Amino acid sequence: MKIGIDAGGTLIKIAIYENDTFTFRKEKSTDIEKVAQWLKTVPDATVALTGGKATYLNSLIPQDAFQSIEFDATFRGIQSFLDEKDIHLNKFVFSNVGTGTSIHFVDGQSQIRAGGTGAGGGMMLGLSYLLTGISDFHTITEKALEGNRDIIDLKVKHIYKGDKTPIPGELTAANFGNVLHNKDTEQFTDADKIASVLGIVGETVTTVSIHAAREFGAEYVVYIGSSFLENKLLQDIVVNYTKLRNFKPYFIENGEYSGAVGTLRLMEEK
Ligand SMILES: Nc1ncnc2c1ncn2[C@@H]1O[C@H](COP(=O)(O)OP(=O)(O)OP(=O)(O)O)[C@@H](O)[C@H]1O
Ligand SMILES: [Mg+2]
Structure with missing residues (x-):
């Protein structure tokens, strides 16, 4: 089992990859200890983290988790969702309306923060x-x-x-x-x-x-x-x-x- 987690300012988004399919769920960021408790029950899972609370979550769990920069992770995820739908946008802006809003420009294979x-x-x-x-x-x-x-x-x-x-x-x-x-x-x-x-x-x-x-x-x-x-x-x-x-x-x-x-x-x- 592989688990991707984006621990944001308000919500913790969890993507579980098992048997070639993703399942998704989310928890409140105030319940981060609860998420850590759950990760302790699956010690053999491969875990990848991102988001503002990733380092804190990493400190609570037994796995040796991978961590990436939130903006790169978000862009990689968007690419993955668009690929699945066979949608090819070369130049676009993405706007991540989370607790706050972060705006990025994508040109081919890279993103830069635009504001x-x-x-x-x-x-x-x-x-x-x-x-x-x-x-x-x-x-x-x-x-x-x-x-x-x-x-x-x-x-x-x-x-x-x-x-x-x-x-x-x-x-x-x-x-x-x-x-x-x-x-x-x-x-x-x-x-x-x-x-x-x-x-x-x-x-x-x-x-x-x-x-x-x-x-x-x-x-x-x-x-x-x-x-x-x-x-x-x-x-x-x-x-x-x-x-x-x-x-x-x-x-x-x-x-x-x-x-x-x-x-x-x-x-x-x-
Ligand atoms: N069940 C929910 N409880 C609380 N807020 C929710 C819920 N569902 C949607 N929201 C909305 O989603 C927003 C958080 O969005 P998102 O999960 O994308 O941000 P985040 O990743 O936690 O924050 P950031 O990326 O800024 O650190 C909240 O501010 C709220 O407006
Ligand atoms: Mg976020």
Whole structure:
């Protein structure tokens, strides 16, 4: 049995390779000792680690584990998933929307880090909690679907009020910029607030990603990371905004396991 693990800021992604197939699961990073306990029950497994908590996890386990740099592992995993689907992208940007967001440019066989933003899954959870008191990820992503961003976010069309707009009227002019205009006439529900939080996260991630794509002359932006899991609103925001800016968004199935799969591949290829 071979086990690839990406121990990130929020979630530990585990890819188990046995009988020519991968199985995937994840645990909370706060349960890292539990993952170490499980690894002690499979002392003969070959283990490859990556992610910010890899060195700490390595210190807790009996295996002599391989470790790789998270960005290289993530890229190797993305390559592996794309190969499986017979998809060949030569030049692309990938944006890993984890606790934070890291953006990379790929040209053939190598990646370079193109930037990042503190807007990501951690901001989604933290800001949603501050505004609504809700901290459960699934409750947040479900509620988001019922929210109305129009009374919270100011769109270009709101500013131009029927006049011809120089850029698409549906674009957000100011995230949260409509709140004070509506404070005396509207009740802002938890769903409205959460939808707007996903709005600023999705739009910030997309803006930074497409700027990287433009800088490097890439057509596709590949989005991965657990922030998109069962999170239709965030996916829709990112897809629509990427397309609106004339780039091509692409989501990889199981993409959040790219680091876990990639570090295993790098170990095998060493
Ligand atoms: N079950 C869950 N519990 C908590 N957060 C979840 C869950 N499922 C998805 N998420 C979202 O996924 C985000 C973490 O994504 P991901 O696992 O890709 O990041 P990470 O690898 O832990 O962080 P980083 O790469 O920044 O160190 C969380 O911030 C949250 O928004
Ligand atoms: Mg990560």
